[in-house]
Structures are given as C-alpha cells and as structure tokens.
Amino acid sequence: MLGLIGRIREPLFVVRVPTRSRPGLAATPGAGECRMVAQLPPLRPESLGDESFCAAHGTRFPYVAGEMANGIATVELVAAMARAEMLGFFGAAGLSVSRVEQEITRLAASLGGRRNWGVNLIHSPAEPRTEADVADLLADRRVPAVSASAFMELTPPIVHVAAHGLTQGSDGRVRRAARIFAKVSRPEVAAAFMAPPPAAILRELVDQGRLTVQEAALAARVPVAEDVTVEADSGGHTDNRPLVALVPEMLALAEAARLRHGFDRPIRIGAAGGLGTPAGVAAAFALGAAYVVTGSINQAARESGLSPDGRRMLAEAGPADVVMAPAADMFELGVRLQVLRRGSMFAFRGERLYQIYVTHSAWSEVPEATRGKIEREILRAGFDEVWQETRRFWLSRDSEQAARAERDEKHRMALVFRWYLGMASRWAIQGATDRRTDYQIWCGPAMGAFNRWVAGGFLADPTERSVVQIARNLLEGAAVVTRAQQVRSFGVAVPAAAFAFTPRPFGEREA
Numbered sequence: 001m002l003g004l005i006g007r008i009r010e011p012l013f014v015v016r017v018p019t020r021s022r023p024g025l026a027a028t029p030g031a032g033e034c035r036m037v038a039q040l041p042p043l044r045p046e047s048l049g050d051e052s053f054c055a056a057h058g059t060r061f062p063y064v065a066g067e068m069a070n071g072i073a074t075v076e077l078v079a080a081m082a083r084a085e086m087l088g089f090f091g092a093a094g095l096s097v098s099r100v101e102q103e104i105t106r107l108a109a110s111l112g113g114r115r116n117w118g119v120n121l122i123h124s125p126a127e128p129r130t131e132a133d134v135a136d137l138l139a140d141r142r143v144p145a146v147s148a149s150a151f152m153e154l155t156p157p158i159v160h161v162a163a164h165g166l167t168q169g170s171d172g173r174v175r176r177a178a179r180i181f182a183k184v185s186r187p188e189v190a191a192a193f194m195a196p197p198p199a200a201i202l203r204e205l206v207d208q209g210r211l212t213v214q215e216a217a218l219a220a221r222v223p224v225a226e227d228v229t230v231e232a233d234s235g236g237h238t239d240n241r242p243l244v245a246l247v248p249e250m251l252a253l254a255e256a257a258r259l260r261h262g263f264d265r266p267i268r269i270g271a272a273g274g275l276g277t278p279a280g281v282a283a284a285f286a287l288g289a290a291y292v293v294t295g296s297i298n299q300a301a302r303e304s305g306l307s308p309d310g311r312r313m314l315a316e317a318g319p320a321d322v323v324m325a326p327a328a329d330m331f332e333l334g335v336r337l338q339v340l341r342r343g344s345m346f347a348f349r350g351e352r353l354y355q356i357y358v359t360h361s362a363w364s365e366v367p368e369a370t371r372g373k374i375e376r377e378i379l380r381a382g383f384d385e386v387w388q389e390t391r392r393f394w395l396s397r398d399s400e401q402a403a404r405a406e407r408d409e410k411h412r413m414a415l416v417f418r419w420y421l422g423m424a425s426r427w428a429i430q431g432a433t434d435r436r437t438d439y440q441i442w443c444g445p446a447m448g449a450f451n452r453w454v455a456g457g458f459l460a461d462p463t464e465r466s467v468v469q470i471a472r473n474l475l476e477g478a479a480v481v482t483r484a485q486q487v488r489s490f491g492v493a494v495p496a497a498a499f500a501f502t503p504r505p506f507g508e509r510e511a
Contacts, residue, residue, distance in 0.1 A: 001025055005487060005498045008045075008479045009511075014038040014490045023492050038490050043483050045475035048282075050290030053227070053268055057145065057179065058116040060085035062291035063471050064181075064229075065298050066272060067120035067147050068442065069093035069236065070305070070425050075106045077303040077467050082117045084468040089147045089181075091305070093122035094329070094425070096397065097133045104141050118145025118181070121158060124329060129398055132157045136210075139164035142177055147229070148193070149183040150237050150330075154224065159197040160210050163219035173264060174222045182225035183272065183293075185232070185239040190250055193225040194257035194267050223267055227291070228254065232273030235296035235442040236337045237327060247271055247287040276446030277453045278477025278501045282485075285478065294471070296447040301467040307431030308462070310441055313343050315462045319448030323347040325440070326354040328421035332414050334358075340443040346424050349378045349438065353417040362409035363416070378420060378438075387412060390419045457503045469506060477501030 004012060004025045013026045014037040023037050046054065049062025065081050065088040067073050073091035081088030090107065092100045104119060111117055119138055124131040135157030138146055142165065148158050158180070165177025182193035202216040211219075230250045232243035247269060254267040271284035272293035284292050299306045300314045317340055324336045325347035331354065339347055356374070360366050363383055366374075371383065379386050387405075394402040394415065405412035424440035426432075450470075454460050459469065484498040 001492075001495070002498055005484050005494070006480055006501075008043045008476075008483050010042055012040040012483070012487070014040070014487065014492060023490055025487065025492060040483070040486055043479050043486075045472075045479045048285045048475065048478060048482065049292070050268055052266070053270075053291045056226070057087055058114065059087050061471070061475060063475060064088065064270065064291055064293040065467055065471070066183075066293045066295040067091045067093070067149065068295060068299055068304065068306075069120070069122070070429060071095055071099070071103070072299055072305040072429065072442075073120075074303055074305045075103050075110065077298065077301065077305075078107060078117050079110050080303055080466065080468050081471070082111050082114050084471070085116070086468075086471055087116045087118065087145065088467070089145070090117075090119045092120045092134060093149070094422070097130065097137060100134055101137055101141075104137070104143060108141070115144040118147055118179075119143050120147045120149060121161060122149050122329070123151040123155065123158075125152075126329060126332065127398055127401075128155075131155065135161050138178065145179045145181065147181040147183060148225065151182070151184075151189060151193075153189070154192050154197065154201065156201050156205060156210075159201045159219070159224065160205055162224045163197060163202065163205070163211050163215050166215045166218040166222075168218060174218050176222075176226075179227065180225040181227045181229055181270070183229045183231050184250075185230065185241050185246065187249060187253055190228055190230075190253055191257065193228055194223050194254055195261060196220045196222060197224055223257065223261070223263060225267070226265070227268045227270060229270040229272050229293050230289075232271070233444055234273035234338065235299075235322075235444040235447070237335065238273065238338050238444065240324075240338070241273075243271055243274055243284060244287065247284070247289060251288050274444060274446050274449075275474070276448075276450035278474055278481050279499065280446070280449065281474050281478035282481040285482070286485075294446070294474070296442065296444045297450045297470060298467050299441065299443070300447065300450075300462060301465050301470060302463060303467050305429055306441065307429055309431040309433055309436065310428040310439060311462045311465075313340060313436075313439065314441060314443065314447055315451060315460075315465075317342050317443060317448045317451060319445045319452070321448055322443050322445060325350045326421060328418050328425070331357070331418050331421060337442060338444050340439070340441040340447075343436070344439045344441065345437045346440045350421055350424070350440075353378065353420060357410075357414055357417055360410075360413070363413045364409070379416075383416060386416050386419055390415050393419075454503055458505060459503045469503075472506040472510075473501075473503040476506075477503070 067089035078088035205211040268290035271289035321342035323341040427435040428439035
C-alpha cells in the first residue's frame with residue numbers, strides 16, 4: 001500500500017473485494033470480483049496550489065522562498081529558485097539603497113527576461129526616507145515582483161510601487177508592471193491591501209509627479225495587492241498566530257473585497273509561517289492557500305547569506321528552541337520578532353536593553369553599576385564609543401536621526417541599543433564566532449520541525465541543504481501526504497507511515 005500511495009504521478013484505483021470489510025488499493029481497475037470504488041488521477045506537486053498563481057508569475061510550482069532580511073535571502077538563492085521554476089524574493093530590508101540597487105542589477109543580469117523573481121520592500125516607520133528611496137528604486141528598475149512586509153497601514157511608497165507602470169490592455173483589463181505580494185497577519189491590514197489605494201494617497205503621488213493621472217485612474221480599479229500572504233507563526237516579525245485560524249478568515253475577506261469592489265479577477269491567498277514539513281505544506285494547501293512561502297528553513301540553505309556557523313546552529317534547533325526578542329527596526333515601538341534561542345543570549349540581552357530604554361529618559365539616568373554591566377557584557381565597549389560609531393552610520397544614512405539624537409538623549413540611547421540589535425544580525429551573517437552568544441538568527445518553530453523531519457537523511461547535513469532541494473522535497477512530500485488523505489477519505493485503512501515522506505535528492509531536470 002505504501003508503494004502505491006507514493007506513486008503520485010500515476011493513477012490509483014480504490015477497489016472493493018467481497019472478502020474484505022474495507023476497500024483496498026490497486027494500480028489497475030478492479031477485475032473479476034473486484035469492484036472499482038474510485039479512480040484517483042495523477043497528483044503532481046505543481047497542482048497543489050492555484051493554477052492562476054503559476055500563470056501570473058511565470059512559475060511551474062506554487063512555491064515562494066521568502067525575503068530574509070539583510071541579504072540573507074541572497075541573489076544566488078533567488079536566482080536558484082527562479083531557474084527551478086519557483087519564485088524567490090531578495091532580502092532587501094536593512095540594506096542601504098545603493099546595496100539594493102547593486103543586487104537588483106545582478107539579479108536582472110543573471111535572470112534575463114524571467115519574471116519569477118522579486119525584492120522585498122519593508123515598512124520602515126523609523127526611516128521613512130529609506131522606505132521611499134527603495135520604493136522609487138523598485139519602480140524605476142521595474143522589478144517584476146515586490147513583497148511588502150511589516151506594513152501596519154498603506155504608505156505612499158508602497159502605493160507608488162503598486163501603481164507605477166499600470167496600463168490597460170486591449171481587453172480592457174489593467175496590467176501591472178510590478179506584482180505586489182502583501183505579507184500580513186491582521187485582517188485590517190489585509191483589507192487595506194485588498195482594496196484600491198486611498199484616493200488621497202493617489203492624489204498626493206500625482207501632485208508630486210510620481211504617478212501619472214492615467215496610472216492613478218487605473219490604480220483605483222484594482223487592489224493594491226493581488227497576492228496576499230498570510231503570515232502565521234514565523235521567524236522574524238510575527239504575531240505568532242495560528243495558520244489554521246488565519247487562512248480561512250483571509251479567504252473570506254478576499255472574496256468579500258472582490259465582490260465589494262467589483263474586481264475582475266480573484267485575490268489569491270498564500271500561506272507562510274510554520275511550514276517546515278510536507279505535512280505542514282499539505283495542510284496549508286488543504287486550507288485553501290494558492291501558494292506557500294517558506295522562510296526560516298531557507299536560512300539553513302547553502303545559498304543563504306547566513307554564515308556556515310549560523311547555519312550549523314540552525315541545523316541543531318528543535319521546535320521549542322525559539323523565543324521573542326525586540327526588533328531593531330521598530331525598537332521604540334516595542335515590536336518583537338522571533339529568533340533562535342539555542343546557543344544565543346541575544347533575546348535576553350535585547351530584552352534587557354529594551355527595559356532600560358522604556359524606564360529611563362537618558363543613559364546618564366541608568367544606575368552606574370547597570371551601565372558598567374551593559375558596557376562589559378552586551379556592548380563590549382563604552383556607551384560613548386558606540387555612539388560615535390552609530391552617529392557616523394546615521395550621518396551617512398539619515399542625518400536627521402543623528403541630529404535628533406544630539407538633541408534628545410533618549411533617542412540617542414535608542415540608537416545605541418539599536419546598534420547592538422542590528423550588529424547581532426550582522427555578526428551571525430559574518431560568522432563572528434567571538435560574538436556567537438550575541439547572534440540574532442530569525443527563526444520560527446518550522447526550523448525545528450524541518451530538522452526532525454530530515455534527521456538521518458541526506459538533508460540532515462547542512463552542506464546538502466540547497467534551497468531547491470528543500471523546496472522540491474517539501475512539495476513532493478506534500479503531494480504524498482495529500483494522496484494518503486485522499487485514499488483515506490474513501491474508507492481505506494491507511495497506516496500512519498503513509499503520511500511520512502523521506503527526503504531524496506532531486507535531479508536538476510527531474511519532472
């Protein structure tokens with residue numbers, strides 16, 4: 001039985017034999033006394049999601065590798081996904097605009113006319129100028145897909161990217177230059193992306209010369225994003241919400257938005273967060289997801305920008321080896337993200353800095369003994385020394401931040417503490433082993449679940465973990481799990497082993 005269920009690319013027959021109380025399986029229709037109960041057609045991994053997703057984005061598989069920030073989702077990772085007929089997003093968050101421009105140039109040159117790749121645009125309330133500059137770059141360079149993440153409301157930069165280059169085809173339908181993916185976990189944020197942009201923002205962009213009158217008029221006819229990724233319990237910025245509760249709610253919200261606004265095509269709902277096993281991926285598709293997005297597990301891939309030392313740490317993680325910690329980019333707002341706990345003190349140290357920040361108006365107000373301990377154990381340098389380095393950084397990136405910190409001691413303290421939070425990610429990327437206990441590695445429970453699944457197989461070795469091998473095995477396994485559930489729904493006694501899939505190497509051209 002296990003062998004038959006695993007042959008997903010062949011038809012499968014459910015048959016009933018008079019001498020048996022429950023139906024069984026056969027590779028051919030029943031003959032003689034056997035009576036065919038059902039015929040299951042071939043089930044390919046590329047058929048698990050919504051066909052319109054693959055058509056819209058030029059992919060074979062409804063699978064996306066998400067945008068791990070600070071360039072951890074590298075050009076090499078995105079290019080590998082594109083060549084494997086999937087979709088990947090470059091992790092632009094946290095990088096300078098000039099660095100993002102360099103990487104876009106590399107991607108465009110590497111992938112030619114392909115349209116199954118994209119770049120992240122992260123909401124940056126503490127750095128609105130950077131958000132706007134990256135948005136301008138994405139629009140000017142006609143990046144084919146843009147993943148909008150961490151947005152709490154619509155801003156002019158994301159509306160600019162969504163509306164820039166809109167045209168009307170001969171069939172009257174609106175055509176997009178950039179396809180927007182909105183990563184959300186809250187219904188109110190999802191609803192904003194599922195609607196046309198606010199008229200006030202469109203008028204503002206037209207008045208600034210950033211949109212034409214025609215682009216603004218066409219933008220009023222379509223949602224900001226036609227692909228909305230539901231982010232559940234993920235690594236990085238997360239609300240830790242369960243996928244099984246979020247996806248049905250978002251599907252209903254998307255259909256209501258389509259009917260309310262009269263859109264001529266549906267809004268697709270994707271699933272992200274907690275997807276590290278075939279069963280998890282199969283469950284996401286069973287919930288109605290049009291596509292799936294993976295994140296934490298791709299950091300462990302050899303194409304990722306994380307250091308080999310960091311990847312080894314991830315390979316040892318269990319499902320419970322994660323914890324919430326302050327986010328560098330939204331530190332003052334108290335926003336948190338999920339990180340690896342095993343082997344790192346980052347979360348504890350980051351939380352300590354945040355508590356000092358919220359309870360003191362200036363570094364000079366912090367008790368002397370506490371200041372000394374922070375400088376020795378966390379900053380490993382004097383506060384003023386770190387401030388001078390931080391000041392130089394902000395003078396080159398956003399001089400207003402440095403000027404404000406000179407006037408406001410609390411803001412200066414926030415920027416120094418953010419220096420530690422930001423550097424903790426860079427130390428993990430660089431493999432600065434003398435700061436290993438400070439590594440900030442974004443990680444959700446999916447990483448531990450993935451490690452348990454691949455234990456004992458070829459993917460247990462971190463050096464064998466390519467982003468494409470991870471993806472192909474997850475999709476193949478999800479199809480096997482789906483087939484097992486199909487069989488069980490016809491009354492066949494399916495053993496638990498049928499819902500398991502052992503990873504195997506996929507050939508480069510394997511169907």
